[in-house]
Amino acid sequence: MNTFISKKNIGNKTDRSMWNFPLRMFFIMRRYPIIPMMVIGLLIITAIFGTWMEPHDPIRADVLSRHIPPFWMEGGDTKFILGTDALGRDVLSRIIGGASVTLLVVTASVTTGVVVGTGLGLVTGYFGGLVDDVVMRIVDAWGILPQLLIIIIIVLTFGQGLFVLIGVLAMLSWTGAVRLVRAETLSLRSRDYVLLAQIAGASNTRIIFRHILPGVINMVIVTATLGTGTIILTEASLSFLGAGIPPPDPTWGKMVGDERMYVGAAWWTSFFPGIAIAMVVMSGNFLGDWMRDRFDPTLRQL
């Protein structure tokens, strides 16, 4: 801990300074990622109950209320707290509506990518041989292809859609998981307890799931959390470029992309969705850092 006030003085009953309480709160907040948890909690709640929270219909256009500024600005209306976009749709409602898409796409793709990557990493690391060679060559080849371009090619081939989007985003994280899990499995495989399990007659499946998987699962969860930010940003970028989920469902990236030509006249339409993206990404990064320090200090270097 390297802070300007020593930790010992905090919470000391004799210390009556006005900073006592805020500083104590500060240290508690530093120990646990409270704010990131709150942001992610809010995201989950809005994603699930969004339909009831939206003040207006996020999809229905209304030409009469185009580009109304946020309520604190001149010409603003408290009916539209964050203003409206070029088609007269409420920005706040669209941000709320976009939460569910973000959450669904990111959770599904991260889970798919990590499960596939971990499975392949365990198999290649444990068995080696031909499977290892084939999978690692594919991982190498995937590594040299520019991610966004290959994603665009896949979208071009299979067309836009929710499942295509989840699939391509899952492909972003699987190679990293394969590499990490494979390396860790290689070192765990020759440990005594694995050898003893083999001698005791345990099947390969049992050894992989009962003896090796628990040794790598922490690392997998930590790196998956750390990678979530990139996935969200890529999803937003794809939506921004128009290669994400087809309209009319609102996503944050698409909101920025659709409204970017009006930035001079109506900045709020592209400003607030960007803030929403940044807040979620930042929370993911904070949470990942915290989990890394807590569960897997060997990864500090990353």
Add this chain to the structure above:
Amino acid sequence: MAKVILRRIVLGFIALFVAMLILFSLSRATGDPRYIFIGPEGIGIDPEVWDLMGEKLHLDKPVPVQFAYWVSDMVRGDFGESIALQRPVLQVIKDRLPNTLKLAVASWILGTIIGVPLGVFSATNRGKFLDYLFRGFALLGQSLPIFWVGIVLIFFFAAQLQWLPAGTKGEGGFISFKHLLLPAITLAWYPAASYLRITRTAMLEVLDTEYVKLARAKGVGMYTVWWKHAFRNAIIPPLTLSVFVLFGLVNGTVIVETVFAWPGIGRLAIEALWATDFPLLAGITIIFGALYLLMILMLDLVYAFLDPRIKYS
């Protein structure tokens, strides 16, 4: 050593070959590749053109033979013809590549000269105000969506203050520099953040070693110790990162060039997506993949030169 390099080269070629295989499988994934090339609207296409296209792609032969034709064409530098632009893919890329290189190299340099020194200062001021400030800068750089940063910069510097142009390339010395500034800054923030974080970690580790403490105890000046003793040993992580950053900029240029209407490869890729121009996209992807491979091989050589302790095993 030579053996290891040779092995790397062979593995690299295998990776490139597999990458081509992946792209080829994608083009054949939905059956007839002509459906992707022409898009769903291409139903009313002239049957003569349709047949000609099939002949060009050797569709009458078995699939492995088609792949062999495809690879041999690419090796000879023939990436096929762009469907939307009706010109050879290689030529289209050649026309656009200088613009992208200009933007990418500018932001690469910008990211390095901002990120690395800030990382060093952040490490030497650990726990102080500057450290928190720089880390906040890095955190924002890694969390803000790049397209949003570009739009906000356009809003402030082009729309409100009217200091800088909002997009396109611009001709002439100073004018083109003015045009370059906003996209380069937008593109450089994320790499600067990565540089900062990785340099900070590496520096903190080196600053903790005995020989750095000894140098300080001997009375060597603080700045000499930081830059001559510590930084020189903390240089490998940022150096490794620099290749990945340059490669990662390919992704960034796609977005930044779209935001700033910059006539480079990234925007070309997006145009190709809308025109369902598969050969063009495949050509861009393979060329960038090959370039990246070349850079990694070179990095290996630079490593051996910079740090003789590294032994390849």
